[in-house]
Amino acid sequence: MSVHHHYWQGSFVGDEEAGRRLAELPAAVEAALAAELETETVLAACDALSAALCDADHPVHGRLAAHLPEGEDPAVLAELGTLLGRRELTRKLRRELGGTAPGRLNRADPRETVYEAWAPVGLVAHIAPGNAATVAPLSIVEGLLAGNVNILKTSSADTLLTQHLMAELAALDPSGALAARIVVLRFPSSRQEWLRLMCAPADAVAVWGGEGAVEGVAAHVPAGCRLVEWGHRxxxxxxxxxxxxxxxxxxxxxxxxxxxxxxxxxxxxxxxxxxxxxxxxxxxxxxxxxxxxxxxxxxxxxxxxxxxxxxxxxxxxxxxxxxxxxxxxxxxxxxxxxxxxxxxxxxxxxxxxxxxxxxxxxxxxxxxxxxxxxxxxxxxxxxxxxxxxxxxxxxxxxxxxxxxxxxxxxVGAMLESYAGEPHDGVYALQRYSRRVAVQADPSLFATTACLDDLARPVVLPPPEGPLLGKEDVQEPARRLARADAELYFRSGGSTGAPALSVFSYDDYDSQMHAAARGLLAAGYDPVGDRTANLFYCGAMYGSFISFFSVLERLGGVQLPLSAGPDHRATAQALIDHGADTLFGMPSYLWQLLHAEADALRAYGGLRKVFYGGEHFTAEQQRTLRDTFGIEVIRSITYGSTDLG
Known part of the structure; x- marks a missing residue:
């Protein structure tokens, strides 16, 4: 009876079955790549596995501890768990690939209809070292974060730790997308035919070890395949x-x-x-x-x-x-x-x-x-x-x-490292990725911020836990960890007592980029528009600062004036600097336009209004068009400090 010590796309198989599937590896890779893998799917599964590994009483921890090499400290599972946590992997993604959704075709420069993304190379073959319990699973996770299908060879002397770790990870993804991208085989390097079958369809081969190990694998690497050496140093x-x-x-x-x-x-x-x-x-x-x-x-x-x-x-x-x-x-x-x-x-x-x-x-x-x-x-x-x-x-x-x-x-910190640190002079995720671009016709794609939005919706793992009310949302803000509480906004109190909304800078950055994409979709032109930011500012109030950040990310021309009581000075600044686009709250914009109606009608340069918060009525919008010549009137976004 064959021993099932190979993990292949969701199931454990023996030598005979693994050999049969290896011969059909190219077709399996093509089928797996045809299905999209969202980065969030990887992050959610890794974070769930992280929690299990850091809890010595968790059943998953117990099952995996049984596969640790003899003499290995069980604390290595907690170390691995820390590295697989959402915070660590998110930081790694931001540092190495520039964001938490690197595979989305977004505009590299919002002023151009050129879309860029990090795409998987395809199939990454990993040749893991012996007696290094964490290297093999972390290498596969890096391949998954880059969106690749991964096939990994462990030493014949190794335990089945990596196989079972990957099985536990795949089990935490109900979509099956992770399982389809993971194969872990255990065989000796003397089995050259298997090594050849692993490497032949690969787009990148990652190998650990000395020069002899690298040379032995390099002989099987086809022309044009990327060889990623993690050698002795x-x-x-x-x-x-x-x-x-x-x-x-x-x-x-x-x-x-x-x-x-x-x-x-x-x-x-x-x-x-x-x-x-x-x-x-x-x-x-x-x-x-x-x-x-x-x-x-x-x-x-x-x-x-x-x-x-x-x-x-x-x-x-x-x-x-x-x-x-x-x-x-x-x-x-x-x-x-x-x-x-x-x-x-x-x-x-x-x-x-x-x-x-x-x-x-x-x-x-x-x-x-x-x-x-x-x-x-x-x-x-x-x-x-x-x-x-x-x-x-x-x-x-x-x-x-x-x-x-x-x-x-x-000296004294030579063996210490930090999350996202480059390894041997390179970022691993970039070595397992390709930078791809799509140039699009500006007349057709001027308002398209992300090309993928036209082709497919983002399918994310369903959220867990109960729905939260207003008080539930606001309560954690008072006891957030330091790393999650870097930026504080307070509401204006229009719906009751002022509420507090707390962000990490990374989360704030993600929201500003999302708002920027929405603004493009609403018809904002970062090349031609000259914008006066007339949102309210001060007293921890977030709208002015937020849209300053949005315009900064879009590279748009901005007059950061903010809403103020001196309507004459504000109107004169609009005229002097040629502003044609106004950002602000409807009530304030209405006051400004009517207080300085003569000057602004004579100027005749206002073309667009983007508003937030309350609404402009149909009658008000008709007045803006007929009286002030404004052509585009759009909601910029709706933000609620009360609900974070």
């Missing part, structure tokens, strides 16, 4: 004279070395000193050895396991060669009697890989020689941990980046 620390004599800096450097036992690409393997003095190099190495030696041994960390025989041999060989070169005056070695750590001072500057497991090279490298020394290794450089004065850090950061490093951090 080398990182280093760089200390100025002020920093290398600072005990706090040495302690922070030891933390970077000991965290994960140098198994991360961002762990320092070499410590460079900004000097040409060999004596200073030897003296620093001795001081740092004392700091490193005082660190407790690694306990209970899966990645800090004892070195295997090959690693142990490399450790021994590297140390013995360095000790032999002491007789030539080239090196000096400081090591633990039990071999648990070693600091090897070397008078030669070129970058040398460390055998890891708390093994560090210390070398001289004057800043004037940094680029010449490091640039030959630029393909392998990743993190530079720099310590020095603020001026030194600014200067050395630029030099390290010019030499080939892709990220600079403080």
């Amino acid at each position: 080398i990182s280093f620390a760089y200390l100025t004279a002020d920093a290398w004599s600072d005990a706090v800096v040495l302690g922070a450097l030891a933390d970077d070395v000991c965290l994960h036992e140098q198994q991360a690409c961002s762990s320092p393997q070499v410590v460079y000193l900004d000097t040409e003095d060999e004596g200073e190099v030897f003296a620093f190495a001795e001081r740092f050895a004392a700091v490193l030696g005082a660190r407790p041994p690694a306990v209970g960390v899966a990645s800090a396991a004892e070195p295997d025989p090959a690693e142990a041999a490399e450790l021994t060989t590297t140390e013995l060669v360095a000790r032999l070169e002491e007789h030539l005056g080239l090196t000096r070695v400081f090591a633990a009697p039990d071999g648990s750590w070693r600091v090897m001072a070397d008078t030669r500057s070129p970058l040398t890989a460390s055998p890891l497991h708390r093994s560090v090279w210390v070398k001289p490298l004057p800043r004037k020689r940094m680029i010449a020394t490091l640039r030959p290794m630029r393909r392998y450089l990743q993190t530079a941990g720099i310590a020095g004065s603020p001026t030194d850090i600014a200067e050395l950061s630029r030099t390290a980046l010019a030499a080939g490093a892709t990220r600079v951090t403080p």
Whole structure:
């Protein structure tokens, strides 16, 4: 009986069935791509899985914990859950693809009928590394966020964690769109025919590992297919004279070395000193050895396991060669009697890989020689941990980046990262996407803000929870988290006591872009219209600020006058600056037009009125047309601070 250790588009299958389906992979990909995948579908499912992974008592957490590799800390599920949360993924989308709906064909410049979007490349084949529990599922999620179909290979030695994680994720999407875009296979790299069948129809192949692993996969990558390498990288620390004599800096450097036992690409393997003095190099190495030696041994960390025989041999060989070169005056070695750590001072500057497991090279490298020394290794450089004065850090950061490093951090924070951080110098979501454009006839599409609106409605996951009343909506605003409460608006109190509406800047930005698209649909012309913003302003009142933001996003000409009591001054500003379009509340616009009727009729330049809040009656609209020559009278939007 075949063991079902492959996950294929919603079901677990055995070797025979997986092999049959692999032969038909191109047709399966085409069928999956024919159905649209909204980014919100991915976000909603990931957020639900995130909540389950962060709750140790949740049934999903329990089911997945059973598939963790032996010795892996169950806390890794909570770490993965944090990365899959809506806040983290939304931030990633905004940073890498510019918004939370990157696949929509919106105007890149509202003044032009040119529509751009990020489109999936199609099929992404992921070749995951062994013994890295979070890499494979996160890689698939990145592929999904970009809208792709994803097929992933795990090592034959891996557990079925990724398969079951993806099954749980797909189960949280009732539409089935996610399941249709996920295939996870487990087989050894020696099964070259399966690897070939995976890669042959792929539009991008993402591979983790060293040069040998990349070369083995590259042989199967067809011409024109994008090869995305996430290979091994080398990182280093760089200390100025002020920093290398600072005990706090040495302690922070030891933390970077000991965290994960140098198994991360961002762990320092070499410590460079900004000097040409060999004596200073030897003296620093001795001081740092004392700091490193005082660190407790690694306990209970899966990645800090004892070195295997090959690693142990490399450790021994590297140390013995360095000790032999002491007789030539080239090196000096400081090591633990039990071999648990070693600091090897070397008078030669070129970058040398460390055998890891708390093994560090210390070398001289004057800043004037940094680029010449490091640039030959630029393909392998990743993190530079720099310590020095603020001026030194600014200067050395630029030099390290010019030499080939892709990220600079403080010493002590080399292994830390932030949401949306580029990896090895690129944004993953952009590598799994194509930038596409549609040029449209301005005479036909002047009022079309998003091309997709003409072709299909957006189908979003149904909201969960009860309908909320006015008081329910306003109550959470008083206890929102700091990150969700960055912008405060207060209502005018026309429907009762003034209410408060609170936004994050990201949410505010999304609403302003939506209002801008609506304004285009209503007939606003960002190229030709000259707009006076006459909404009310002040006292935390939102309409003036909101439409200032809308016009800013549209690139329209704006006179930010705001509603005020001096109608004569306002009318004169309209005339002096050639305004032809008015934004404002009907009651105020009516007062202004009638108070300055003679001057504005004589001017004769007003053509459009966009209003918000209350309505213009049919009789009022007739007066605007007949008396003032206004041709377009449209509602700009309806916003309610009372309801957020």
